[in-house]
Amino acid sequence: MDMSEPRKLRLAVVGNGMAGVRAIEELLKLAPDLYEITVFGAEPHPNYNRILLSPVLAGEQTLQDIVLNPVEWYAQNGIRLHLGKKVAKIDRVAREVVAEDGTTEPYDRLLLATGSNPFILPVPGTNLEGVLTYRDIHDTERMIEAAAKYRHAVVIGGGLLGLEAANGLKLRGMEVTVVHLMPWLMERQLDRTAANLLQQSLEEKGLSFKLEATTQEIVARDDMPVAPGAAEGTAVAPGAAAAAMARGPSPRVGGVRLKSGEILPADLVVMAVGIRPNTDLAQAAGLHCNRGIVVNDTMQTFDPRIYAVGECVNHRGMAYGLVAPLFEMAKVCANHLAHFGIGRYAGSLTSTKLKVTGVDLFSAGDFSGGPGTEDIVLADPGAGVYKKIVIKDDKLVGAVMYGDTVDGAWYFRLLREGKSVADIRDKLMFGESNLGDAGHQGQNKAAAMPMEAEVCGCNGVCKGTIVKAIKDKGLFTLEDVRKQTKASSSCGSCTGLVEQILMSTAGGDYSTAPKKKALCGCTEHTHQEVRDTIREHELLSIPAVYEFLEWRTPNGCATCRPAINYYLLSTWPHRAKDDPQSRFINERSHANIQKDGTYSVVPRMWGGETTASELRRIADVVDKYQIPTVKVTGGQRIDLLGVKKEDLPGVWADLGMPSGHAYAKALRTVKTCVGSEWCRFGTQDSTRMGQELEHALWRMYAPHKVKLAVSGCPRNCAESGIKDVGVIGVDSGWEIYVAGNGGIKTEVAQFFCKVKTHAEVLEYAGAFLQLYREEGFYLERTVHFITRVGLDYAKKRVLDDAEGRRALWQRLQFALDGEPDPWHEPSRAGVDLRQFQPVGASA
């Protein structure tokens, strides 16, 4: 080794499974060159997807299909791979690991990902030929072999793994009996009703069950009283298996004797009664273990040089056996190994989906009830449907579903986010599609969709593409799918559908995203945390935010910069300085960019009213600048399309009309009907009300665009029912509706309050919008904001608290006071006029 070059740190990884390799992948993303990495794997295979062993057993996939990282991957990433070498010892003093064959590797950091071992029942006969556990490729291969040769199988354990094994063996032609200690199947994931439905449906598939049955002994074939198959109910002398053992090596299994005395014939016994964290190696090295290698929130063991992730760890007293938590651990661990030091693992919520084709089962959270919880149950045994959701303090805490699991992903999302479900409680049981959130005409039965059906309308991604990406690239999270396929990465209305496809393709335990959603890839922090920090620590600039919150990137990205710029301006009006380079092009050039790089210009027409002189100027501008298209918009404005960027300042000046802000996350339009001035039905002067609102609110930047409407009577010709704030005049005053939306997710505005005067409309509407401006997340429309915080919260802040309402309204007026019109006072508005001319062009 060239001593002049600094030596890389050495990372040894013990365990070549999903958790260990995932940690390496995450590490390579963060710090590809920091470590020289060595991996030990006891199995002779590269990293494969252990969860998909069930489909392999069932003959639905092959071993080739489930390899996650082929051997070449290790080589490409410069990782030394020791396959088929079991590590025998960790020497913490010399800092090296020694394999059984003597291979020794030194380390600076060690990562233990030794996984778990199947639990073996302490009964006689477990070492007979044909008694297997269900853990790895080797077990699976032996089960497939046995299924080809023999007829009777007994699976001990009616949990997730046991049932998947039983189903696989049945599909391979065996007669399968499941022996389960508890009164119902999957008792940790299901309540009794759901378990009974499950059992029924598995019985219809031909499986047999022995519940509340204790295994006493596994009996060798030679000790079976008569030929297998005729043996049921015949007693065998206890200890026969032990006697068989004495006669020679590994006689074949013949049956399973239950405590009741009954004997089940068995040529194959699969033991799936649970797993135990594999801590032998750690324990021998003197690391603190307690039903798992004990780790802290940074995944460090009691030796700070040694990390542990996966099924082998005990984190805050929990050991996890599902893949999603392991991936969260891997991510945190990699972050610390990469010296970033900002991730923390705080435990996971888990959900379960049984991977048995034709059986739809989903469970998540705590569904056992208890004090303070309420159950909502839907049971239709005839149709094989059962759903139970458990609510505590207005939040969803658990869900069990059988037969119709379409909404599993949605329930799990509600559960993770811990959102209040008080507002949707009456519809909760009927699923997401009943909330008017279907996005795609309620077509949300992902599994039933044909492969060529389009899932993501924005990016033109069909189901087949997503399924293929999930299978080929081994994707696990919604984020991964978004990155690889673009599905659900634009408008997001198909997110639920994509999650369902992810679930039905890869199994339910994949779909978990981290509980807290980071603002973007540059940080761990959420929108809420960033907003709070800006307020609490009086941060006034983007660099200050990045420094204070230890951003990972020097100047952020196209996602976080606009968000933070907005948060600064909305939190500290007149103090924080706008950064044009952190705005999307539309807000930087104060016009809407079009597909060909030209722009559109929409001048403001207060309340949708215009004059002959304005129309003449518009016509002149169209002629002078040869603007190809003139169009009337849905918000009662005139849109000039196809303006060259160079012409924008001239167009604005010649129009002599205020900016319409049609390009901004800001107040767009106040749409009005003609109202009592002209209309024979009109009860109120809606046009004037709309103009007053527009004069009060224009130049108001917000988390997203804001549209208002004012109608002069309940006929509602201005479509107030689908606006962020919709006002409807009635004989006795004005009704205010909020959080409507006519876009991606058509949403009817909800009734907010009724007031009498114009001044009250301004104050109430303004206060509501200021609340949204102060607490909404960037790019969150009012409908999403209200869904998140609850309409009751907005009512509490704006209606119940009169002083608070006036304060909100005043803060809004303060923020808007003196705000310049960017079209006509560009220098005050900070518009960089240089952008309109190319450089090097002759002036």
Place this chain on the structure above:
Amino acid sequence: MKVAVCRLDDIPRLGARRFRGDDGKTIAIFRTGGDEVFALRDQCPHKGGPLSQGIVFGESVSCPLHGWCISLKSGEAAAPDVGSVERFEVEVSDGVVRLDCRSADGHGHPVEGSCRPVEGNCRPVEERGPIDAAPACAGATSPCTSIPPK
């Protein structure tokens, strides 16, 4: 073959300016947070969006039309998108940005109708006048780095 096109100060930090060649095609000149300067054909490989109008961060620009991320250094789109955009050599000396309008990707992928190495193709900045009058690189505090050789 490099011609002066503007001063470094004419390009906002984390921003870009457009330069129009005599062929009518536009080259985008970017300035990073660390005052490095890069030049790319102002045309996203996806749907031709003007990259000069995007948000610049790190050594990337995000296209204003559909958010593809293009590396300023390599001209390549970030995964999972695939595509690349023509690069041009550009450097800063004495606070003046000098651009070579010939594609730096030479044999790689000739872009149809792109700025060809024809004499006088790029209008020298002197014709515009004011550049020499302006102070060169505004003081020692403003670092003027040149683009690393490709």
